[in-house]
Amino acid sequence: MRRTVILFLTLLLFALPISITGSATETDITIVSSSTEYLENGDYIVTTVYKNAIQPRSGTSGSKAAIYYSSDGARIFAVTVTGTFTYEYGSSVSATGASCSVGIDHPDAQLVSKNAYTQFHTAVGEGTVNYRGDIATLTVTLSCDVYGGLH
Numbered sequence: 123m124r125r126t127v128i129l130f131l132t133l134l135l136f137a138l139p140i141s142i143t144g145s146a147t148e149t150d151i152t153i154v155s156s157s158t159e160y161l162e163n164g165d166y167i168v169t170t171v172y173k174n175a176i177q178p179r180s181g182t183s184g185s186k187a188a189i190y191y192s193s194d195g196a197r198i199f200a201v202t203v204t205g206t207f208t209y210e211y212g213s214s215v216s217a218t219g220a221s222c223s224v225g226i227d228h229p230d231a232q233l234v235s236k237n238a239y240t241q242f243h244t245a246v247g248e249g250t251v252n253y254r255g256d257i258a259t260l261t262v263t264l265s266c267d268v269y270g271g272l273h
Contacts, residue, residue, distance in 0.1 A: 150175035154184070154272055164193030171264065173272050181208035181218070184272045186264040197227040198253055199260075203238060205245025207266035215243040215268050222247030230254050243267070
């Protein structure tokens with residue numbers, strides 16, 4: 123009986139750290155804000171800011187996606203910028219990294235170029251697409267304030 127209890131406690135000690143580690147690796151994303159911009163030609167752009175639930179120790183990270191829709195509601199393409207930031211709460215902030223992805227959703231659209239860079243407290247992503255002979259560029263900026271807020 124005593125060996126069974128010792129074996130059980132030993133197994134419990136090995137299982138406990140595994141379950142704690144497993145729950146810490148889950149990645150949840152929170153929507154910070156969303157907006158829609160209507161263009162003169164009837165097309166529109168839906169922009170959404172996301173914040174990662176698991177944050178770096180000395181900063182914050184997130185992404186901002188802009189999705190371009192035609193006037194009839196067809197999704198044409200999307201540009202997403204992902205940024206990482208370091209900040210001193212209430213004092214200073216700096217963008218430390220930026221990456222950009224462009225998703226083509228319409229068969230008549232082709233990727234022309236994409237680019238990503240940081241500028242002060244902002245991560246910038248640019249995507250240019252040729253859609254039926256017209257060139258459309260979306261520039262997406264993700265900024266961080268001195269309190270870790272993303273916009």
